[in-house]
Amino acid sequence: MTLYEELQARGLIAQVTDEEEIKELINNGRATFYIGFDPTADSLHVGHFMALCLMKRLQMAGNRPIALIGGGTGYIGDPSGRSDMRNMMTPETIQHNCDCFKKQMEKFIEFGPDKAMMLNNADWLLQLNYVELLREVGACFSVNNMLRAECYKQRMEKGLSFLEFNYMIMQSYDFYHMFQTVGCNMQFGGDDQWSNMLFGTDLIRKKLGKDAYAMTITLLMNSEGKKMGKTASGAVWLDPEKTSPYDFYQYWRNVGDQDVLKCLRMLTFLPLEQIDEMDRWEGSQLNTAKEILAFELTKMIHGEEEAQKAQDAAKALFAQGGDLANVPATTLTGGDLTEGAIGILDLMVKCGLTPSKAEARRLVQQGGVEAGGVKVADIARSFTAEELSGDGVMIKKGKKVFHKAVLQG
Structure with missing residues (x-):
């Protein structure tokens, strides 16, 4: 099975510009390709x-990846798939987020001479003169075609700012620049x-008379x-400080029965033959498949x-007398208590189980919270220092989320 055939079998390929050329490049290790990551947060996430x-x-x-950090495009913000404009970030925040991305990627991709490259488009985009840019590439972009682009459709409903309108030009310029330089x-x-x-x-073809290729992967x-x-409570982050390894594991352990095989194919490096065997699994065997998925990704x-x-x-x-040492825990201090106690709503927010007291209240009222093995029926329930x-106190949210709260001795 060729690499391209494997990507197809795993359900990863969505759209390609020139299938035969792309097959030839990636199957023979001749692709120098890039994927862009805009630094919208201080951690990469499951997306x-x-x-x-x-x-x-x-x-x-044998192909060569380029991880392109959007230190320049981050100043604008990608409007794709959004109904509102992204918040403007300061240069300091953008740089901090870029540094965080770099550390995370280095654990995953092999960088170095003749290996993967990490580039930051701030290095060329922030040096551009606007009038010179317009003269160099402006005539290559049809406004009519840009406005028909899928990535702008949602923004057009509420109003597309000129700032965001330039994002497509910047991303195209990235490809054009790296085609020539690396x-x-x-x-x-x-x-x-x-x-x-x-x-x-299209920009590369118009400006340089040469072909470059593109492939999208299935969302x-x-x-x-x-x-x-x-x-x-938000995104599932790759940073263990934002999403603990346990919570990351639990997210994948709890995927739906209909999704587990798809996730195994798309995200793990297990042989397809092994995953195809799991296609016949039913009932409790699907829980085993979910454990395999969660373990492999974690x-x-x-x-x-x-x-x-x-x-x-x-x-x-889920076992009587099991070792709970590795269950996620939050350490409280005396400052977290009021008159020697803390209410269940405040405790759930403090432990990161809900983003707000209102959400915690809703869960308690719906009977979805236990503490110390007992269902919490009263939103006024509080826990003493003792x-x-x-x-500490083990809190259970819903059927599968556990968290321990312990007062610092």
Whole structure:
């Protein structure tokens, strides 16, 4: 099976500009390709995970990845798939986020001479003179075609700012610049980036008379058609300080029965033959498939030791007398208590189980919260310093989310 055939079998390929040329390039390790990551936060998240997996697969086959950090495009903000404009970030925030991305990617992609490259488009975009840019590439962009692009459709409903309108030009210029300077001949990205990518290949053709190629990968959606990687409290981050290895493991352990095989194919490096065997699994066997998925992905991001701890902790919660040492815990101090106690609503927010007291109130009122093995029926329930001392209080949210609150001794 060729690399391209494997990508197809894993359900990763959405759209391509020239299938035969792309097959030839990636199957023979001749693609120097880039994927862009705009620094909109100080951590990569599950939405970036599939792109990182693709980069790794292609690198393992001898192709050269370029991880392009959007230190320049981050000043504008990608309007793709958004109904409102992104918040403007300060240069300091953008640089901090770029530094965080770099550290995370270095754990995943092999960088170095003749290996993967990491570039920052701030290095060329922030040096551009606006009038010179217009004269160089402005005539290559049809405004009529730009306004028809899929990536602008949602923004057009509420009003597309001129700031965002320039994003497509900047992304196209990135491809054009790297084609000339580092021999980048392909761009990969999410399916929502298709319009931007086509304009990049078109710019290279018009300016240089040469061909470049683009391929989009399938967006990671669940069986209900919603993007995966979101929870009630927000994104599932790759930074262990923002999403603990246990919570990361639990997210994948709890995917729907209809989604587990798809996730195994798209995100793990397990042989397709092994995954195809699981296609026949039913009932409780699907839980085993979910454990395999969760372990493999947690190992890729956080290492085998953390993956094992997360798996042991998850199993302990459903076993009498299991070792709960690795269950996520929040350490409280005396300053978190009021008159020697803390209410259940404040405690759930403090532990990161809900984003707000209003959400915590709703969960309690619906009977979805237990503490110390007892259902919490009263939103006024509070916990004393004595209850929180020692082993602390184990809180259960819904059927599968556990968290321990412990008062610092």
